[in-house]
Amino acid sequence: MNCDYCESKATVFLTQLAEGQMKKVCLCERCAKERGVTDPTGFSLADMLLGKFEKATTGTTFRGKERSVGGAKVCPECGFTIDDLRKVRRFGCGNCYTVFSEELAPMLRGMHKGLSHIGKVPEGLMESHTRHQRLEELRKKLEQAIASESYEIAAGLRDEIQTLDEVS
Amino acid sequence: MMRFSTLIRHPADWMTGGQTEHGAVLTSRIRFARNLRGHSFPGWAKREERAETLAVLRPAVEELSAMKDAFSRELGDLTPVQKQVLVERHLISREHAARSEGSAAVIERRQSFSIMINEEDHLRMQAIRSGLRLSEAFESLSSLDSELEAKLDYAFDPTLGYLTTCPTNLGTGLRASAMLHLPGLVLSDQIGPVLQAVAKIGLAVRGLYGEGTESLGNLYQMSNQSTLGESEETIIARLERVIAQVAGHELNARDKLMEDDPQMVADKIGRAYGVLRYAHLIDSKEALNHLSLLRLGGNLGFFSAETVTLCDTLLMDIQQAHLQLHAGIKLSPDHRDTIRAEIMRSRLQSLESPDKHTHNKEETDRFTEGDNPQNE
Ligand SMILES: [Zn+2]
Numbered sequence A: 001m002n003c004d005y006c007e008s009k010a011t012v013f014l015t016q017l018a019e020g021q022m023k024k025v026c027l028c029e030r031c032a033k034e035r036g037v038t039d040p041t042g043f044s045l046a047d048m049l050l051g052k053f054e055k056a057t058t059g060t061t062f063r064g065k066e067r068s069v070g071g072a073k074v075c076p077e078c079g080f081t082i083d084d085l086r087k088v089r090r091f092g093c094g095n096c097y098t099v100f101s102e103e104l105a106p107m108l109r110g111m112h113k114g115l116s117h118i119g120k121v122p123e124g125l126m127e128s129h130t131r132h133q134r135l136e137e138l139r140k141k142l143e144q145a146i147a148s149e150s151y152e153i154a155a156g157l158r159d160e161i162q163t164l165d166e167v168s
Numbered sequence B: 001m002m003r004f005s006t007l008i009r010h011p012a013d014w015m016t017g018g019q020t021e022h023g024a025v026l027t028s029r030i031r032f033a034r035n036l037r038g039h040s041f042p043g044w045a046k047r048e049e050r051a052e053t054l055a056v057l058r059p060a061v062e063e064l065s066a067m068k069d070a071f072s073r074e075l076g077d078l079t080p081v082q083k084q085v086l087v088e089r090h091l092i093s094r095e096h097a098a099r100s101e102g103s104a105a106v107i108e109r110r111q112s113f114s115i116m117i118n119e120e121d122h123l124r125m126q127a128i129r130s131g132l133r134l135s136e137a138f139e140s141l142s143s144l145d146s147e148l149e150a151k152l153d154y155a156f157d158p159t160l161g162y163l164t165t166c167p168t169n170l171g172t173g174l175r176a177s178a179m180l181h182l183p184g185l186v187l188s189d190q191i192g193p194v195l196q197a198v199a200k201i202g203l204a205v206r207g208l209y210g211e212g213t214e215s216l217g218n219l220y221q222m223s224n225q226s227t228l229g230e231s232e233e234t235i236i237a238r239l240e241r242v243i244a245q246v247a248g249h250e251l252n253a254r255d256k257l258m259e260d261d262p263q264m265v266a267d268k269i270g271r272a273y274g275v276l277r278y279a280h281l282i283d284s285k286e287a288l289n290h291l292s293l294l295r296l297g298g299n300l301g302f303f304s305a306e307t308v309t310l311c312d313t314l315l316m317d318i319q320q321a322h323l324q325l326h327a328g329i330k331l332s333p334d335h336r337d338t339i340r341a342e343i344m345r346s347r348l349q350s351l352e353s354p355d356k357h358t359h360n361k362e363e364t365d366r367f368t369e370g371d372n373p374q375n376e
């Protein structure tokens, strides 16, 4: 059997549950390595591979022409594409983290002790950082208030959130 | 402009820190990864853009109070041997040495701080201290970082923290590590379980030299892996606690070896002394392993305490690029082994035989009963 991405002989076979369907992915040694399939750090294989797999079945390859296929996500600041991200598992600039936040989430799973930053904040950003934290807190409380049908509290929280939001 | 030879002539401050409370911990190192907002990361930036970023960063770094009269070079202006010497001194990374134009290294005179510009991230800055002093290294690097941050616009996100090229560094961008010398645990076959336990708490462990599981010179490096979701203080406190524990195990293992099998220990240290004092051809593997035993001998009272510092300095000086620099010409492997042995013999010339030293010590111990000769 041949690799789904190139013509080489496949040596790595994966069955992934994605979007409620079982999908089989065949990879050669090199492609498996390039996609971090042999990497044990717990990346979500379905997320890593699925986009590519769809393309692979329609006959396009990872390298080359499909890089600028219409509609593919690109960072407007640095031109880094979603394919670049899949290939190198690194980012092109700070703004990429906003552009590719969806792709980042599965990458971060199991990588660190947590998902949000605790620790040093650049002095100039301190104020907005604490405001951001306060906002998150308020939004959580708001959800709880709505869930417990405490609408009066929810209204108060909503006002507070609005005021804070306007400042930023 | 500080010359390369001036920078390298003297061993780094942290190499000659001498005896520390934990004889098992050689150095502590803190590294931050930082990037500029609105500039592509170095690996993605086009050549001109990398040059632009360098032009912004380099003056800012050179202006730092700690970097007064520092060594500062674009990588392209260093020879391959010079780059490799900086790698062997832990002042730049192997990856950074592979770069040339558009990347730079700025190194503080005493080699306690170094800043790589346009490595994987725009800035990789580090502080090294001797012994187990991670918090101290962190404090000093953090104030240097704050000084920079006042001038530069860092890429920072309230949720993700400092934004880095690779998501494995997100958040604090902090890598804290220590280099440990663990011959006691190796000789008593306890190293495996200890390292496994350390790995289990999420810390990375690797041999400093050698491939795979083999560690030449019984040197190990331990560092944090997670950078997001915990404060710098929490990460460092955990690492310091674990390292102090490992160092404690190491000292216990040494005590036990001296208790159970003093002949074996004396034999190993004596042989190491013999080889290093009299060999005329020695490869780096053999040299590292014997140096490790010599250092152990320094800790255990077979040699004077200064021997430990001497070993730590030699550890650098016998590596490939250091030898090359010392010789001033390109060396064949055989020639390298000759020069390595020459350096060993000359530096250890005045080191007294362990028998003589322990003999003298026994005499003095008789008068100061109760003093534990193994305490450092
Ligand atoms: Zn393939």
Ligand SMILES: [Zn+2]
Pocket: A075, A076, A077, A078, A079, A080, A092, A093, A094, A095, A096, A097
């Ligand atoms: Zn970008």
